[in-house]
Amino acid sequence: MKLSEKTILITGASAGIGRCVAEKLAAGNNNVVITARRAAQLEDVASIVRARGSRCLVLPADALDEAATQAVVDRAVNEFGRMDAVLLNIGEGPAYNMATASAATIKRCMHINYDVTVNYLVPTIACMKAAGGGLIAHTNSLAGLLGVPMQGPYSAAKSACRLLLDTSRTELKRFNIRIASVYPGFIATERTADDGIPAPFEISPDACAEHILRAMERETPDTLFPWQTSLMTRVLQNLPKSWAGNLMLKAAAAEY
Numbered sequence: 001m002k003l004s005e006k007t008i009l010i011t012g013a014s015a016g017i018g019r020c021v022a023e024k025l026a027a028g029n030n031n032v033v034i035t036a037r038r039a040a041q042l043e044d045v046a047s048i049v050r051a052r053g054s055r056c057l058v059l060p061a062d063a064l065d066e067a068a069t070q071a072v073v074d075r076a077v078n079e080f081g082r083m084d085a086v087l088l089n090i091g092e093g094p095a096y097n098m099a100t101a102s103a104a105t106i107k108r109c110m111h112i113n114y115d116v117t118v119n120y121l122v123p124t125i126a127c128m129k130a131a132g133g134g135l136i137a138h139t140n141s142l143a144g145l146l147g148v149p150m151q152g153p154y155s156a157a158k159s160a161c162r163l164l165l166d167t168s169r170t171e172l173k174r175f176n177i178r179i180a181s182v183y184p185g186f187i188a189t190e191r192t193a194d195d196g197i198p199a200p201f202e203i204s205p206d207a208c209a210e211h212i213l214r215a216m217e218r219e220t221p222d223t224l225f226p227w228q229t230s231l232m233t234r235v236l237q238n239l240p241k242s243w244a245g246n247l248m249l250k251a252a253a254a255e256y
Contacts, residue, residue: 133176
């Protein structure tokens with residue numbers, strides 16, 4: 001998909017990766033639809049998008065509210081007549097030690113990573129089926145490929161997203177709906193600045209956005225980056241679990 005003169009919805013667009021993607025899409029004469037909870041920050045993004053030559057629709061919404069997410073998709077389609085691509089880009093991974101984490105905090109991590117994805121995925125599928133196809137991209141994480149110390153609930157939520165999108169890719173092919181999943185390593189966003197988790201080979205949100213846009217244009221099923229962290233992940237996946245766990249534990253320098 002050439003990312004120009006398209007209608008593209010970006011969730012989690014008020015800051016970080018989503019904001020960078022929206023601003024980069026502005027050069028392509030696109031209809032950029034941005035959503036997140038923080039209306040003021042979305043308006044800041046919209047002003048940049050419009051100044052660079054694209055149209056921008058601002059739709060503040062809570063991604064945990066199923067009715068609100070449905071309304072975002074409906075409004076975008078009503079405004080521009082179609083939905084060519086969607087970037088599902090909401091989630092966060094606070095540090096949790098499973099020796100002390102409560103059931104409530106673990107389940108909340110699932111809500112803010114998995115439930116928000118489902119809430120946008122379902123109405124997106126419906127509108128793309130009606131339109132004859134489209135591209136759905138999802139910002140996953142390398143943590144979704146293996147259990148990372150201090151990020152067990154986050155790893156579990158991202159793994160659930162991975163399997164759901166993999167299944168969707170197979171089932172939606174006949175509707176010409178394509179799925180592109182991206183798996184970043186550590187990204188230097190404001191949310192991760194003080195999370196206490198070591199971040200080897202950390203990259204900027206801007207660099208992450210470049211990877212995401214390239215994956216969307218190429219419609220690559222799975223894109224892992226940066227190469228150093230993705231290589232480490234692949235190696236750990238192929239080691240005995242006891243070895244991999246010990247190595248990750250040392251790397252995390254966590255207190256158990």
